[in-house]
Amino acid sequence: MAKMIEVDNLTKSYGSKRGITDVSFQVEEGEIFGFLGPNGAGKSTTIRLLMALLRADAGTARIAGLDSWQQSVEVKRLVGYLPGELSLDPKMTGGQILEYFGHLRGGVDQAYLKRLIERLDLDPSRKSRQYSSGNKRKVGIIQAFMHRPRLLILDEPTSGLDPLLQQEFDHMLEEVRNDGGTVFLSSHILTEVEQTCNRVAIIREGQLVRVGLIEDLKDIKRHDITIIFADAVSSDLFKDLDGVERVEALADGRSLHLSVQGPADAVIKAAAKHSVVSLISREPSLEDIFMHYYESAGQTAREASHVVQ
Numbered sequence: 001m002a003k004m005i006e007v008d009n010l011t012k013s014y015g016s017k018r019g020i021t022d023v024s025f026q027v028e029e030g031e032i033f034g035f036l037g038p039n040g041a042g043k044s045t046t047i048r049l050l051m052a053l054l055r056a057d058a059g060t061a062r063i064a065g066l067d068s069w070q071q072s073v074e075v076k077r078l079v080g081y082l083p084g085e086l087s088l089d090p091k092m093t094g095g096q097i098l099e100y101f102g103h104l105r106g107g108v109d110q111a112y113l114k115r116l117i118e119r120l121d122l123d124p125s126r127k128s129r130q131y132s133s134g135n136k137r138k139v140g141i142i143q144a145f146m147h148r149p150r151l152l153i154l155d156e157p158t159s160g161l162d163p164l165l166q167q168e169f170d171h172m173l174e175e176v177r178n179d180g181g182t183v184f185l186s187s188h189i190l191t192e193v194e195q196t197c198n199r200v201a202i203i204r205e206g207q208l209v210r211v212g213l214i215e216d217l218k219d220i221k222r223h224d225i226t227i228i229f230a231d232a233v234s235s236d237l238f239k240d241l242d243g244v245e246r247v248e249a250l251a252d253g254r255s256l257h258l259s260v261q262g263p264a265d266a267v268i269k270a271a272a273k274h275s276v277v278s279l280i281s282r283e284p285s286l287e288d289i290f291m292h293y294y295e296s297a298g299q300t301a302r303e304a305s306h307v308v309q
């Protein structure tokens, strides 16, 4: 399959501040590729280098075989780009802004644009200064999709979108996938990337720590589960179960807090033998997951062994 994105040893520092170092990965045409990392990891820097909004200190970025920096005009033509922070003219309405982007690009199918506006439930008649951050994000998403680009580069596209709109956005990605389009999207939320992407690169402190299939993320996937029982239940009943890494008995004597890696099946079955008042499961932040996963002394070897393209 053709390579849509090829990044080779891309490096950028901001003076003495770290940006990204030696980042290399490839995205095939037709992939929905996730770029996952905690805040400040270097996602936006990588994306801005891909879009030639920044110049690399070293390394290259190519899109559809074109050099991002040398052939930036051609590159921008074939990409739909959603920046992390979109600045919109506060005096213009959403509709005027989209019309303006449409003129710049040319050839925008007006019926498709209208459908996108309806699907994301945007009121295009309001001035952008009146828009909430979620509405601004909608304008950004629509302008990225509106000319049906071969490649979508989306920097944290769903931040600020409510869950229903996130679902609609997922459908839009699915349609792009079915039409053979390619998507590169960044996120700091593991579950979000899991739901929409087939492959993922993980960046941490400016360096790639992994590139692989979503299925291969099982070992870093964790859940924090809190179970409140009707009566006291000993933590010993849970500590040796499959996937349980840690159990803590809370001060009320009836609640347990567990950190579970992988499926929670064994925990749920063990809990069901008792009277459960409530069970709350949440995904820890990527920062927490990384802190746990990479805290061992063999960090470098472990990271290096996972960078498989």
Ligand SMILES: Nc1ncnc2c1ncn2[C@@H]1O[C@H](COP(=O)(O)OP(=O)(O)OP(=O)(O)O)[C@@H](O)[C@H]1O
Pocket (backbone or CB within 6 Å): 014, 017, 018, 019, 037, 038, 039, 040, 041, 042, 043, 044, 045, 046, 084, 188
């Ligand atoms: N213009 C800049 N000047 C100085 N340092 C910067 C600049 N832009 C980014 N950095 C630094 O580069 C590193 C990577 O930032 P980047 O914005 O690429 O991360 P990110 O993964 O996109 O995170 P976020 O989701 O918080 O934007 C951070 O340490 C950040 O402080």
